[in-house]
Amino acid sequence: MAKDVLIVGGGPAGLHAARNIADIGGNAILVEQRDVLGGTPDEARYAALTPHLESAQDALDEMRAAVIDRPEIDLRLGSTVLESSGKAGDFKVSVAKNGGEAEQLDVGSVILTTGFQHFDPGRETQMYGYYENPDVITLVDAEKMLSKHEFVRPSNGEKPERVAFIQCVGSRDRRLGNEYCSKVCCGIASKEAIEIRKLLPDTKVYIFYIDMRMYGYWENQLYWPAQEEHNVIYVRGIVTEILKRGDRLLMKGEDTTMGRPMEVEMDVIVLSVGMEPSAGTREMARVFDIEKNKYGFIHTPGEPMDPVSTSVPGVYVAGAAAGPKDIEDSIGMASAAAMKALAMVRSAG
Amino acid sequence: MTLAPNTYTDIPYEEKAKLIEEVMADHRYGEHLYGCYECGICVAACPSARFYDFSPRKIAQAAARQDVELMYEQMNDDVWNCSQCFSCTRCPRGNNPGGIITVLREVAVRNGLASARDALEGYGRVVYKIMSTGTQVSPDMLQPNAFPDWGPHVKAISDNVETWRKALPPETLHTTSTAWNVDEKTIIELYLIWQATGVMDMIGEVDEGLHMILEDVMEDVLDEAGYET
Numbered sequence: 001m002a003k004d005v006l007i008v009g010g011g012p013a014g015l016h017a018a019r020n021i022a023d024i025g026g027n028a029i030l031v032e033q034r035d036v037l038g039g040t041p042d043e044a045r046y047a048a049l050t051p052h053l054e055s056a057q058d059a060l061d062e063m064r065a066a067v068i069d070r071p072e073i074d075l076r077l078g079s080t081v082l083e084s085s086g087k088a089g090d091f092k093v094s095v096a097k098n099g100g101e102a103e104q105l106d107v108g109s110v111i112l113t114t115g116f117q118h119f120d121p122g123r124e125t126q127m128y129g130y131y132e133n134p135d136v137i138t139l140v141d142a143e144k145m146l147s148k149h150e151f152v153r154p155s156n157g158e159k160p161e162r163v164a165f166i167q168c169v170g171s172r173d174r175r176l177g178n179e180y181c182s183k184v185c186c187g188i189a190s191k192e193a194i195e196i197r198k199l200l201p202d203t204k205v206y207i208f209y210i211d212m213r214m215y216g217y218w219e220n221q222l223y224w225p226a227q228e229e230h231n232v233i234y235v236r237g238i239v240t241e242i243l244k245r246g247d248r249l250l251m252k253g254e255d256t257t258m259g260r261p262m263e264v265e266m267d268v269i270v271l272s273v274g275m276e277p278s279a280g281t282r283e284m285a286r287v288f289d290i291e292k293n294k295y296g297f298i299h300t301p302g303e304p305m306d307p308v309s310t311s312v313p314g315v316y317v318a319g320a321a322a323g324p325k326d327i328e329d330s331i332g333m334a335s336a337a338a339m340k341a342l343a344m345v346r347s348a349g
Numbered sequence: 350m351t352l353a354p355n356t357y358t359d360i361p362y363e364e365k366a367k368l369i370e371e372v373m374a375d376h377r378y379g380e381h382l383y384g385c386y387e388c389g390i391c392v393a394a395c396p397s398a399r400f401y402d403f404s405p406r407k408i409a410q411a412a413a414r415q416d417v418e419l420m421y422e423q424m425n426d427d428v429w430n431c432s433q434c435f436s437c438t439r440c441p442r443g444n445n446p447g448g449i450i451t452v453l454r455e456v457a458v459r460n461g462l463a464s465a466r467d468a469l470e471g472y473g474r475v476v477y478k479i480m481s482t483g484t485q486v487s488p489d490m491l492q493p494n495a496f497p498d499w500g501p502h503v504k505a506i507s508d509n510v511e512t513w514r515k516a517l518p519p520e521t522l523h524t525t526s527t528a529w530n531v532d533e534k535t536i537i538e539l540y541l542i543w544q545a546t547g548v549m550d551m552i553g554e555v556d557e558g559l560h561m562i563l564e565d566v567m568e569d570v571l572d573e574a575g576y577e578t
């Protein structure tokens with residue numbers, strides 16, 4: 001019987017699952033479609049991690065170092081999983097180097113760590129003019145600038161006087177089909193707001209929200225310090241429309257605190273985009289013939305007691321492939337999935 | 350910077366900003382304001398909010414935004430609807446909206462804002478009463494026109510105030526022009542405290558006539574008591 005655990009996706013969850021399997025004496029094959037490890041945090045150039053603001057690249061380097069040059073881990077970079085057959089304990093999967101010939105691998109169990117993609121704010125509606133106004137950006141665009149320790153108006157390279165974040169873009173929206181909360185955007189927006197205030201102390205930074213969701217310790221790791229130490233201004237009320245006025249952006253919304261409509265000019269507007277299933281997650285659901293939930297993420301029928309088993313025995317999921325997760329969730333799920341996947345291989349053997 | 354419409358267009362922004370800077374520079378300000386998450390517990394606890402268009406939550410929120418236009422607007426209006434009972438200090442974030450109002454009011458008074466003069470107009474006679482008798486309200490002040498908010502029974506009480514008064518303990522001396530007897534030394538000390546702490550200056554800002562009368566009256570009292578004036 002097959003002894004290896006196949007892990008699909010080399011982001012934080014995949015890296016952690018591979019390391020865990022090796023640490024407890026198993027063997028893993030880690031397939032990653034990009035030529036580098038690190039997943040979305042690497043690809044999108046995350047600057048600092050929530051909530052402690054330590055360097056994302058340093059954290060990823062540590063995770064990558066733990067899987068590179070280990071005899072128990074067979075790294076397949078620039079590769080994708082094409083097809084799969086068989087059943088728990090005895091899967092046959094074909095894996096190809098991008099553009100190359102497919103190779104057949106025998107694996108006993110599978111962990112999918114194919115993650116999410118950021119909501120595209122211009123996908124169905126141009127409400128916020130993301131593709132029309134260079135100064136309307138996303139959390140991801142902001143993160144890229146912050147990773148270079150700068151924050152400017154993309155249209156002219158100048159320092160912004162006023163920056164606004166708009167929460168829940170692409171989340172909690174029945175019209176878009178994304179009814180769920182993406183869970184991390186409140187924390188990330190607050191984190192980026194703190195970083196902008198540190199870089200540009202004269203810049204006013206606003207966060208417009210429906211309700212801030214900074215559960216657990218994020219409350220006083222991010223939310224309270226953002227308000228109390230960094231003077232980030234939180235205003236309850238969501239923006240309905242962004243227009244161009246002169247070389248600035250005119251934002252229309254409701255100031256629900258004061259109970260009146262609000263029209264205010266901003267220099268940069270950051271859309272707090274949520275999570276959607278990545279193309280890889282959708283494709284792996286097809287390859288392994290597993291059930292998706294109504295939003296296209298991988299269904300985990302055993303929740304809440306088993307957040308990592310899928311509808312197919314022997315196939316597990318960890319991280320944001322199973323829905324909005326923060327890195328802590330992803331790491332915890334990766335360990336749980338590693339344990340189950342290795343137990344499956346051993347019981348089958 | 351503001352999110353609010355400008356409701357006092359005749360006042361230049363710089364003038365408003367200067368007042369708000371004075372508010373934020375107050376040494377108490379930092380401990381009165383942390384952050385607000387709009388839970389509304391302060392409004393729920395606030396007696397004034399039940400009777401007036403007044404919200405301590407809006408006060409905390411405007412302050413957290415450092416919104417000059419909004420804070421100026423509140424300084425001229427909302428803050429005078431607060432009864433300074435500090436029920437709002439049950440805030441889970443540790444905010445003290447009533448304390449922010451104390452500071453806003455003091456800055457309004459120190460700078461002689463018209464709203465402060467209007468709001469405090471009725472208190473001139475209370476201040477005069479304190480300085481002349483040592484008690485702030487006496488039974489004969491209880492007139493329906495002065496206290497319409499005391500309800501319909503105020504007329505019946507004021508018509509028979511001397512009779513009602515006799516039913517009270519003898520410490521009141523059964524008078525209607527004073528609440529109880531206050532030693533002249535106490536009045537003198539109160540006046541000196543008001544002088545030293547700037548209360549007299551504040552009275553001067555909002556009611557010049559009253560200030561003059563008080564100084565005249567107290568000059569004689571101090572003279573007679575042997576103080577150098």
